Amino acid sequence: MQGVFGDPIYIETLSEATFSSALAEIPNTKFESILLIAVDQDTPFPKELESLLSNSEFPIWGGVFPGIILAAQVKKSGALVIPIVVKTHIDIIENISQFPHSGKQLSFDNHDTKSALILTDGLTDSIEDTLEIVIKSLPSNTVVFGGGAGSLSFEKKPCLFTPKGTYQDAMLIVTMTQPWELVISHGWEILDGPFLANEVSGNEVIQLNFQPAIDIYSSVVEDHSKKSLQDTSFFDIAQTYPFGIDRLDNELLVRDPIKVENNHLVCVGDIPENTMLYILKGEPSSLIKATKDAATSRYANHSINNGFLFTCISRELFLKDRFQDELLGIAKPMNNNNPLIGVLALGEIASSVNGCVDFHNKTAVMAMPTVVN
Amino acid sequence: MANKGVSQTLQIVSIQHELSMSIGLSIDLVPMLTTFMKRLRQRLSLNSAMIAYQFGDTLTSPAYSALSVPSTLVEENNNVLSDLITSYYQSNNNDVCHKNIKGLDYYLFLIPDHGVLVLERAHREIDLKILQAIRPLLNKLAISIHACSQHEELKLEVENRKRVEQKLILQSLQDPLTGIANRNQFNIKLADHLESSLASGVYGAVYIIDLDRFKVINDSLGHSFGDDLLKVITKRLQQQSDKFEVLARISGDEFAVISPQLDRDKYKAKTKAEAIAAKLNSAFSEALCFNGQCIKITLSIGIQLFPLDNNPQYNSAHQNSIVNNADLAMYAVKRTSRDSYQFYNESMHAKNERRVKLENALYSAIQDNEFEVYYQPIVNGSALINAAEALLRWNSKSLGPVSPAEFIPVAEESGRIVDIGNWVLEQVCRNISDIDAQNRPNTLNYISVNISPRQFGALNFEHDFISILNKYSVPYDKLRIEITEGVALENISSAVSRMNRLVNRGVVFMLDDFGSGYSSLSYIHQLPLKTVKIDRSFTANIANNPNNQVIVNAIIDICVHFNLECVVEGVEHENEKNYLMTKGVNKFQGYFFYRPNSAAVLMELLEQQHAGH
Numbered sequence: 001m002q003g004v005f006g007d008p009i010y011i012e013t014l015s016e017a018t019f020s021s022a023l024a025e026i027p028n029t030k031f032e033s034i035l036l037i038a039v040d041q042d043t044p045f046p047k048e049l050e051s052l053l054s055n056s057e058f059p060i061w062g063g064v065f066p067g068i069i070l071a072a073q074v075k076k077s078g079a080l081v082i083p084i085v086v087k088t089h090i091d092i093i094e095n096i097s098q099f100p101h102s103g104k105q106l107s108f109d110n111h112d113t114k115s116a117l118i119l120t121d122g123l124t125d126s127i128e129d130t131l132e133i134v135i136k137s138l139p140s141n142t143v144v145f146g147g148g149a150g151s152l153s154f155e156k157k158p159c160l161f162t163p164k165g166t167y168q169d170a171m172l173i174v175t176m177t178q179p180w181e182l183v184i185s186h187g188w189e190i191l192d193g194p195f196l197a198n199e200v201s202g203n204e205v206i207q208l209n210f211q212p213a214i215d216i217y218s219s220v221v222e223d224h225s226k227k228s229l230q231d232t233s234f235f236d237i238a239q240t241y242p243f244g245i246d247r248l249d250n251e252l253l254v255r256d257p258i259k260v261e262n263n264h265l266v267c268v269g270d271i272p273e274n275t276m277l278y279i280l281k282g283e284p285s286s287l288i289k290a291t292k293d294a295a296t297s298r299y300a301n302h303s304i305n306n307g308f309l310f311t312c313i314s315r316e317l318f319l320k321d322r323f324q325d326e327l328l329g330i331a332k333p334m335n336n337n338n339p340l341i342g343v344l345a346l347g348e349i350a351s352s353v354n355g356c357v358d359f360h361n362k363t364a365v366m367a368m369p370t371v372v373n
Numbered sequence: 374m375a376n377k378g379v380s381q382t383l384q385i386v387s388i389q390h391e392l393s394m395s396i397g398l399s400i401d402l403v404p405m406l407t408t409f410m411k412r413l414r415q416r417l418s419l420n421s422a423m424i425a426y427q428f429g430d431t432l433t434s435p436a437y438s439a440l441s442v443p444s445t446l447v448e449e450n451n452n453v454l455s456d457l458i459t460s461y462y463q464s465n466n467n468d469v470c471h472k473n474i475k476g477l478d479y480y481l482f483l484i485p486d487h488g489v490l491v492l493e494r495a496h497r498e499i500d501l502k503i504l505q506a507i508r509p510l511l512n513k514l515a516i517s518i519h520a521c522s523q524h525e526e527l528k529l530e531v532e533n534r535k536r537v538e539q540k541l542i543l544q545s546l547q548d549p550l551t552g553i554a555n556r557n558q559f560n561i562k563l564a565d566h567l568e569s570s571l572a573s574g575v576y577g578a579v580y581i582i583d584l585d586r587f588k589v590i591n592d593s594l595g596h597s598f599g600d601d602l603l604k605v606i607t608k609r610l611q612q613q614s615d616k617f618e619v620l621a622r623i624s625g626d627e628f629a630v631i632s633p634q635l636d637r638d639k640y641k642a643k644t645k646a647e648a649i650a651a652k653l654n655s656a657f658s659e660a661l662c663f664n665g666q667c668i669k670i671t672l673s674i675g676i677q678l679f680p681l682d683n684n685p686q687y688n689s690a691h692q693n694s695i696v697n698n699a700d701l702a703m704y705a706v707k708r709t710s711r712d713s714y715q716f717y718n719e720s721m722h723a724k725n726e727r728r729v730k731l732e733n734a735l736y737s738a739i740q741d742n743e744f745e746v747y748y749q750p751i752v753n754g755s756a757l758i759n760a761a762e763a764l765l766r767w768n769s770k771s772l773g774p775v776s777p778a779e780f781i782p783v784a785e786e787s788g789r790i791v792d793i794g795n796w797v798l799e800q801v802c803r804n805i806s807d808i809d810a811q812n813r814p815n816t817l818n819y820i821s822v823n824i825s826p827r828q829f830g831a832l833n834f835e836h837d838f839i840s841i842l843n844k845y846s847v848p849y850d851k852l853r854i855e856i857t858e859g860v861a862l863e864n865i866s867s868a869v870s871r872m873n874r875l876v877n878r879g880v881v882f883m884l885d886d887f888g889s890g891y892s893s894l895s896y897i898h899q900l901p902l903k904t905v906k907i908d909r910s911f912t913a914n915i916a917n918n919p920n921n922q923v924i925v926n927a928i929i930d931i932c933v934h935f936n937l938e939c940v941v942e943g944v945e946h947e948n949e950k951n952y953l954m955t956k957g958v959n960k961f962q963g964y965f966f967y968r969p970n971s972a973a974v975l976m977e978l979l980e981q982q983h984a985g986h
Binding site: 132140141194196246247248249251253272273274275276352353354355356358 | 383384387390391394395411412414415416417418419420421477493494495496497499500503
């Protein structure tokens with residue numbers, strides 16, 4: 001595997017001074033830009049960060065996330081400074097929740113694009129519509145990956161940045177001529193279904209099999225968990241029972257129900273109307289095994305130098321202490337001196353082996369630069 | 374990831390149902406197809422989806438980006454895919470076409486009568502059963518595309534109709550030459566401003582602006598030049614747009630301006646309106662230069678403040694009065710100074726009413742025999758009559774005696790002057806014939822007749838003039854034409870041509886009122902004149918007025934230089950005659966000798982003169 005990143009530098013507290021020190025640590029090897037990923041609660045916003053961005057002599061881009069991953073360890077504070085040695089082209093789409101989607105064509109400068117790393121505000125609307133427009137504008141067969149930035153407190157605030165400033169309600173698209181390969185895995189299994197999602201509205205499931213969705217969902221989940229949704233916090237139970245949207249090739253696209261509003265099940269990400277939905281279940285061991293097997297089998301015959309993981313924050317919340325095991329499993333195929341880096345995201349973006357780009361929930365997306373012979 | 378609990382049959386049915394339900398979710402073609410293709414891509418895990426859509430008899434470029442996700446699908450596959458799509462469409466084969474190109478699987482479905490749906494998948498082929506399940510959807514898709522197309526055609530038609538309607542509305546409110554508001558729009562805007570003025574109690578002003586002597590420019594330099602000039606004038610007026618809100622061209626060379634919300638205090642509003650008018654006048658202090666020519670334009674501006682006093686409510690009569698008053702004020706400027714502005718006042722209304730009465734009365738004056746031609750003799754140094762000037766008198770049945778100074782301008786403006794002028798020529802010819810018949814030997818060399826600018830410029834003037842003289846067998850040199858400097862200056866080149874043609878036939882021209890108008894020495898030598906008449910304003914007390922002496926002496930010198938006969942008008946005292954005789958003048962006209970009188974009196978005088986000899 002070819003190197004894309006220089007050695008990442010971890011900063012415990014992000015400030016202009018610590019960032020400058022980190023930059024000074026970077027060896028004098030050539031790099032094109034700096035990827036800065038920071039933990040939301042410790043990120044100084046917005047003036048301090050904007051000053052840091054505008055005062056840097058290198059182009060800085062990145063986002064803030066609920067957590068960062070370094071050397072297969074989760075960090076819930078600080079920031080990672082990652083030198084990018086390949087050429088990148090940075091675009092930002094602002095106000096995506098008001099984005100005029102129909103017939104809109106974006107124009108990316110780089111015609112030799114092979115891959116696109118997309119960071120989106122994970123707490124805004126129209127992510128998938130905007131993603132559709134972005135995909136339409138990228139060359140066919142572009143490998144797309146990324147994730148949702150933002151705060152786990154669900155407070156909407158700036159969470160993305162480019163050399164031009166900080167953004168919320170935006171999508172950051174970094175195109176590269178460097179090709180990447182992806183491993184997508186979640187390990188969730190079918191508990192019950194399929195159910196016809198005969199009435200939905202965007203990310204809200206209203207009816208399943210022509211009955212109130214909450215009734216169907218409660219019945220299945222309560223039966224399996226032996227817990228009452230009335231007595232327990234919805235999120236506590238629901239994080240174990242996501243929905244799965246049926247895809248070809250025995251694949252399931254996971255949708256995370258996070259709350260109930262007006263008896264509608266509100267999910268992270270859209271549910272297509274009239275699609276077949278399953279209610280999924282998960283065991284920590286099966287989730288960990290699934291991601292480990294996926295990474296190992298895909299790269300059984302390769303050694304991996306660089307890898308960037310977009311994994312859902314809800315996996316970390318669900319797996320708790322065992323999340324460390326999952327990270328170690330994913331990192332196993334990597335060379336020991338190239339630590340796994342990544343973020344805990346609010347939704348993951350990835351193109352499947354078949355080429356379809358999806359917005360995932362509760363899924364791990366491992367991105368690795370392809371060796372160019 | 375296992376999905377073992379679901380039978381393939383159920384999966385096929387669910388795919389068909391989901392995709393089928395995603396067709397026709399929008400009545401607009403592109404969003405409808407975009408939704409359907411997004412579902413296709415997601416449900417079948419496709420790399421991309423595209424529709425090559427038929428327009429007319431041919432298939433669109435398969436790269437038709439609005440219907441392709443990603444838009445570059447075909448571009449990247451060069452002509453291989455494009456050719457495949459075209460040949461598949463032409464084969465009109467309902468079977469699914471499957472081809473692997475460069476490691477990617479392509480599936481082509483015929484959309485009956487509308488085009489081809491292309492699916493691209495990487496890594497793994499789509500099961501044949503699923504492909505067959507998609508086929509029935511294509512008919513539904515075709516119906517939906519057809520409905521959307523019809524809807525779009527209808528929408529286009531409605532939009533086109535709206536566009537035409539907008540254009541018509543615009544045309545009805547816009548002056549096509551200058552692009553500014555026309556009279557319609559001006560009236561609409563004035564109604565709005567008048568209503569808000571009545572509501573707020575703040576005065577505004579309407580200006581009617583007429584371009585001085587624009588007709589001369591149009592006649593001499595052509596209408597095309599005139600049109601270009603109007604555009605340049607409009608631009609210069611627009612440069613003053615910070616002082617007003619509405620600028621309109623309301624007729625050929627007439628503009629109108631509205632300056633609303635000037636002041637609550639009428640006196641202050643008037644002062645502000647006056648300042649704006651002065652700015653408009655001074656905006657034209659410099660000549661307008663374009664197309665290699667520089668033209669000096671001046672404006673006559675009439676102003677009326679609004680709302681009018683004692684008119685507390687909006688109605689069309691109120692609005693019309695504002696415009697009419699400003700118009701009257703503009704005409705008042707036109708008849709006096711030009712290149713100036715004036716507010717409307719009550720006397721203008723009275724004058725206008727008198728003017729309207731005169732105009733109406735003039736229409737029947739000839740028929741009712743209300744005109745009479747008087748003659749004022751022109752004498753030589755021995756006081757012998759050897760010519761006379763014909764002067765028109767009007768004794769109106771309805772208005773009583775009306776001075777020529779009052780009715781001639783009205784006749785000139787209304788156009789009645791041509792008929793009246795011809796009537797005068799007939800009368801004079803008849804009288805010349807009578808005098809010739811009775812006064813033997815005839816000492817009356819000629820009778821001169823004043824021809825107005827409008828009559829002289831009339832298309833048939835030469836023909837009418839000669840015809841009348843012929844009708845009464847009057848020799849062409851017996852009836853002289855008196856023109857003023859204004860006649861010559863209206864259009865010097867055409868005036869000179871017309872005069873030359875008449876002179877060649879023996880007609881004689883006299884220049885009347887010389888010295889009172891432009892007195893441009895540059896044109897006098899161009900005109901084929903026989904005689905110059907020095908204006909009466911220089912004659913009064915000339916023996917004791919050194920200023921008048923200087924002017925008159927200069928005119929006499931000019932006449933000598935150009936070999937012109939010189940007649941002095943307005944001689945009322947002997948010392949005036951004596952002074953002029955010392956300067957070599959020997960043709961006089963004035964009360965000192967004779968007052969104007971009827972033809973009968975003239976004939977009597979001639980008889981007496983004949984008898985005296």
